Amino acid sequence: MALDSRSSVEINPGMGVPLDRILGLPIFSQSRVLAGSNGLGRMVTGVNIMEVPDIVNWVKPGQLLVTTGFAIRDNKEAQETLIPSLVQRGLAGICIKTRRYLVEVPPSMLYLADALDFPLVELPPDIGFADLIHDVLSAILQEQSAYLLQMLDAHSALMRIMIEGGGLQKIADTLATLVENTVCIVDLINDRGVYTCVDWQEAEVEALLTRVQEQLHPGEGMFLSQEDRKALVLEERTIGYFTMPLLVASECYGYICILETRRPLADSDIRILERLSVVAALEMARERSLREVEQRYANEFLNHLLSGRIEDEKLEIEHARKFGWDLTKNYVVALVWSAPPLKNRGKHLYNQEIRNRVLRELPAVMLAKGVQCLTGLRGEYLVVLVAMEEQGLNPRQVNELAKQKLRYAQEYLGWVFKGWQIRIGLGRFYPGIKGLQQSYQEAKQALRLGENIPAYQGLIAFNDLGIYRFIYARDRDQEVQNYLQETLGKLLEYDREKNTELIRTLQVFFQHHGNLKKVSEALFTHYNTILYRLERIKEISGFDLDSPEDRFNLEVALKLLSGCNK
Incomplete structure (x- = not known):
């Protein structure tokens, strides 16, 4: 030579x-x-x-x-x-x-x-x-011949995955076989993750992945080198790892992590990772597209339930089963309005992904607290249907129970929407599917009112709006009757059945501004009897005369009752 x-x-x-x-x-x-x-x-x-x-x-x-x-x-x-x-x-x-x-x-x-x-x-x-x-x-x-053979194997595996429609687990299995190391794939946009272990116990991989996530700071690029290798110490064993962000149009769909549990990665392994990462990103995008189509159909059905014409509830129940919804239960409607902080106003994809995450996670979060709910989107609102199957409660108790259930959602939303503005409007409970529409309208009215009144920021129930309800009610006469039933209904019924004078006692109580001595004199009744009647009013109605808000609602109700009787 x-x-x-x-x-x-x-x-x-x-x-x-x-x-x-x-x-x-x-x-x-x-x-x-x-x-x-x-x-x-x-x-x-x-x-x-x-x-x-x-x-x-x-x-x-x-x-x-x-x-x-x-x-x-x-x-x-x-x-x-x-x-x-x-x-x-x-x-x-x-x-x-x-x-x-x-x-x-x-x-x-x-x-x-x-x-x-x-x-x-x-x-x-x-x-x-x-x-x-x-x-x-x-x-x-x-070395190059071995690399080309390895790339050929990787290409063949990639083609099989694409042709056979293999999911993330198949991609993880294939990648682990090719690089002879443990592989974890985290899908951020679909909230899922898969892994394939090589020389590592499956029971321990979660702890290992958690440690990796604590140190994870994905870069902007889609290409790795040996300089991107990091290491962690777990149980006196040092393990190297590589993480590759899966970026599509500058949006991070997730990442692939290869843990060197068998051998150090070679440059050829990194090139294989780069090729299969494209397939993984496409699989994530495909899964999201399917989910978005399903969610779109579910939202359309939800919109039908909230504002469409309901003719046969049995048909609606059957239709709901296609989305995994059980409409044999009774629900109350809550609406969630949210707005991102100023720094995130232009990040439309990011903001929408957070809302989609809530749609997916909230039912499971609520179920862990013993509360069943259904979720969907309607315009700018996240719709939450909260199951209300408890028996023997008056409207006031139902309202308080619904608010108690929604506070679980409020806590979760505050964590996910950190830094966002959040308001929740709650309608009243009406049984059956047709009752959802009235509950929805009331939840929307509660939100609108809460937008202008600082005291109603956060969680506001239509049932708590007091006289504001008459301002926004579509049928004011019916709303007056509802209000009277909620506040004085049980007292009126008790007076009729027991031939007592609780309503009369309450009227005189307000006429004399709560002065019990004057109430006793006006009714020609012993002072202790007046005390007993007031205690019975509290027990039967659920309204506390020591509460300024309850006293106001009762006094308004008595004036409305007086007007209705004229």
């Missing part, structure tokens, strides 16, 4: 072999690393021979430079500038055959090689450059 004074040979500059593995070849058995041993991980992609002083003009990144030192043997300045120049050019290292032109490597070169972590290798005098180049290129070619 004839070589000129600046011969260079490369196969594929995009693929190489670490220098420490190259030096493990038999031809380097008599060679010594004199300096720069910290740089032995540099990748060798080719070989170049230096026998001219201006060699730096002809070298390429990744090359291993081989020389006898002839061009710099008497030039101290060239000796001192060679190493920094080669480092700047990105070479993998330099091999110097001594004892012919250079008796020994100059100390200045050794110092610079150590300082710059640039490997400097001393070759024995009897080594042939042609043999050295042949063996190095053969090693690189072998």
